[in-house]
Amino acid sequence: MNRLLSLVPILGLLLPITACSGRDNEYDATGTFEATEVTVSANATGELLSLRLQEGDTLKAGVPVGLIDTTQLHLRKMQLYSSIHALGGRRSNIPVQIASLREQIAVQRRELTRFTELQRAGAATTKQVDDLSAQLSVLERQLSAQTEALGRGNQGLSNEASTLSVQVQQVEDEIRKSVLKSPIDGVVLAKYSEAGELAVRGRALFRVADLRLVYLRAYVDASQLTQLRLGQEVSVYADAGRDERRLYKGHISWISEKAEFTPKTIQTRDERANLVYAIKVSVANDGLIKLGMYAEVRF
Numbered sequence: 001m002n003r004l005l006s007l008v009p010i011l012g013l014l015l016p017i018t019a020c021s022g023r024d025n026e027y028d029a030t031g032t033f034e035a036t037e038v039t040v041s042a043n044a045t046g047e048l049l050s051l052r053l054q055e056g057d058t059l060k061a062g063v064p065v066g067l068i069d070t071t072q073l074h075l076r077k078m079q080l081y082s083s084i085h086a087l088g089g090r091r092s093n094i095p096v097q098i099a100s101l102r103e104q105i106a107v108q109r110r111e112l113t114r115f116t117e118l119q120r121a122g123a124a125t126t127k128q129v130d131d132l133s134a135q136l137s138v139l140e141r142q143l144s145a146q147t148e149a150l151g152r153g154n155q156g157l158s159n160e161a162s163t164l165s166v167q168v169q170q171v172e173d174e175i176r177k178s179v180l181k182s183p184i185d186g187v188v189l190a191k192y193s194e195a196g197e198l199a200v201r202g203r204a205l206f207r208v209a210d211l212r213l214v215y216l217r218a219y220v221d222a223s224q225l226t227q228l229r230l231g232q233e234v235s236v237y238a239d240a241g242r243d244e245r246r247l248y249k250g251h252i253s254w255i256s257e258k259a260e261f262t263p264k265t266i267q268t269r270d271e272r273a274n275l276v277y278a279i280k281v282s283v284a285n286d287g288l289i290k291l292g293m294y295a296e297v298r299f
Contacts, residue, residue, distance in 0.1 A: 028297060033291055035291055036184070037207060042205055046178065049068065050066050051191070058185075065182065094154070101143045184210050192205055218278075234298060254279065254280040
């Protein structure tokens with residue numbers, strides 16, 4: 001009896017240790033939740049006229065949420081259109097400009113025909129016919145040269161107008177890029193600029209993340225890696241309170257091809273493993289999962 005009583009304190013010490021050890025074996029790896037994040041930067045330089053969003057707002061892809069001043073771009077566009085219009089006024093009307101020369105050629109041909117008939121009748125000399133033929137040949141060469149010169153001039157103007165049209169398209173593209181939009185559906189995580197500030201090309205304006213599908217980044221050792229495959233369904237336990245966990249179904253969406261040293265902030269089933277592999281588990285978010293929240297995963 002005394003021996004049994006003496007064992008009670010020892011058993012009392014062993015029970016908590018066993019409970020902790022059992023809890024450690026409830027999961028195969030732990031990690032934190034992350035999401036697909038996009039940092040939206042300015043694609044133009046100018047005053048930020050508006051940025052209608054706040055942290056926590058839900059954005060739709062392609063819906064305008066802000067605008068960078070486009071006054072100078074519109075003025076440049078108008079200037080280019082004026083230059084294109086001016087080039088149109090400099091184009092040569094080839095049929096009109098060669099009409100006189102064509103008329104001279106027509107007259108010369110009629111004269112050549114008439115003198116050829118007179119020559120046959122003995123009323124004109126061969127020299128007169130030859131002279132008229134030579135004059136006609138000169139006029140035809142002049143017509144060809146003038147037509148070619150006018151055509152080259154018009155082609156040069158057309159090429160210049162095409163270059164200006166491309167510049168107009170470039171300006172229009174810059175104007176479109178001055179309208180700020182989110183490329184994805186998501187929630188605003190951070191806002192870096194306010195209306196009235198100077199937006200510089202490449203400067204971050206806000207950051208948005210798609211929280212509908214989140215990813216748990218965890219690490220596994222080599223022995224666990226052999227049991228995993230892409231698309232495999234796993235159980236994810238996210239913290240739901242002090243002593244509660246919420247169960248989610250997840251799927252392995254990515255497995256790293258390279259091993260790395262164990263991150264200090266991550267625990268795996270075998271903490272003594274020197275090299276681990278990163279994996280991502282995709283989880284449909286019911287709105288309760290927050291970025292950076294810790295979770296456990298069972299394979």
